[in-house]
Amino acid sequence: MKFALLDYHASNMFSLIAAFKRLDVETKIVTKEDNFNEYSAIILPGVGNFSSASDITSDCKEKILACVDKGVPLLGICLGLQVLFESSSEGDGKGLEIFEGDVIKFPPHVKVPHIGWNQVFPLMNSVLLKGLENKNWVYFAHSYYPKPRDESIIKGITEYGIKFASVIEREPVFGTQFHPEKSSATGKSILKNFIEYVKR
Numbered sequence: 293m294k295f296a297l298l299d300y301h302a303s304n305m306f307s308l309i310a311a312f313k314r315l316d317v318e319t320k321i322v323t324k325e326d327n328f329n330e331y332s333a334i335i336l337p338g339v340g341n342f343s344s345a346s347d348i349t350s351d352c353k354e355k356i357l358a359c360v361d362k363g364v365p366l367l368g369i370c371l372g373l374q375v376l377f378e379s380s381s382e383g384d385g386k387g388l389e390i391f392e393g394d395v396i397k398f399p400p401h402v403k404v405p406h407i408g409w410n411q412v413f414p415l416m417n418s419v420l421l422k423g424l425e426n427k428n429w430v431y432f433a434h435s436y437y438p439k440p441r442d443e444s445i446i447k448g449i450t451e452y453g454i455k456f457a458s459v460i461e462r463e464p465v466f467g468t469q470f471h472p473e474k475s476s477a478t479g480k481s482i483l484k485n486f487i488e489y490v491k492r
Contacts, residue, residue, distance in 0.1 A: 293490065296322040296331035298356075298372075300348035304339045304473060308369070311473035315480070317487055324352040328359050333490045338370025338471060342395065342436070346385030349375050353388055360390065365464040365490045370434055373460065373467030382436050390465055393440040402453030404435040410450055412458045412470065418447035419489050420459055420466055420482050430458075430468075430475040430482075437469060463489075 295312060297305060299321045312319050319335070328334060334356060336349070349356070360366055368376045375387045380395035387395075398404050411428045414421035421428075437456040440446060448459030450469070458469040466486060472479035 293332045294318045294320060294330070295333045295335055295490075296320060296326070296328055297335045297337060298349070298352070299323050300337075300340065300345045304369070304471060305337050307473045308335065308337055311480070311483060315483055315487060324348070324355070328352070328355045328364075331364070333365040333367065333486075334359060336366070336368040336372030336375060338368070338372045339433070340371050341383060342371065342374055342380040342387075343383030343385045345371055345375050346380075346387060349388055350386065356388060357390070360465060363464050365486070366390075366466065367486055368465075368467040369473070370469060370471055373469055374436060374438060376460070376465065376467055377438055377440070380436060391438075391440055391445060391460065391462070392442060393438060395436045395438050397436050398453060405433060406435065406452050407433045410452060410470075412448040412450050414459075415447050415449065418459060419461055419463070420468065420485050421448055422485050424478060424481055427478050427481070430470040430472065430478055432458075432470045434469060438467075 374395040376390045446457040447461045450458040460467045472482040
């Protein structure tokens with residue numbers, strides 16, 4: 293089993309590699325030139341600007357969507373979650389459009405960026421948050437959040453001035469607005485849940 297990490301110059305790339313290595317999962321950094329069909333899952337890492345990321349994801353959009361259509365699991369983390377949607381108020385460019393909806397900035401009365409530990413409250417039937425009802429502190433670093441049109445994909449919510457979607461799922465696509473690779477034992481459990489899903 294090997295996971296592909298899409299390279300769009302996200303600074304959390306190597307912390308993700310280390311997190312998966314601790315869970316005995318091999319990863320490889322991939323670009324648009326690579327054959328995505330060789331991998332058990334695709335990971336979209338999570339630090340950077342939406343416009344810059346969309347420039348890169350658009351170059352391999354067809355490859356990513358073809359894998360998803362075949363049931364290959366995909367996990368988007370922070371910015372990686374945001375590019376699963378149609379657009380972002382952070383800047384120009386289109387997302388992968390896997391989910392309908394946009395990414396918007398926190399309202400003016402909320403201090404941004406939202407950085408640090410906060411709680412994610414699981415909703416029913418979450419794959420990523422299975423078993424985490426009472427262990428739900430995770431690490432955030434973001435100024436924008438997703439606004440899905442289909443609220444049924446929201447599997448976890450967080451409160452920060454407002455309530456926002458912090459976990460989204462529609463198999464085989466998953467996303468976290470927080471960083472599981474920086475979220476201690478809770479984050480490890482979330483990544484393990486994703487790995488177990490990939491093994492099915």
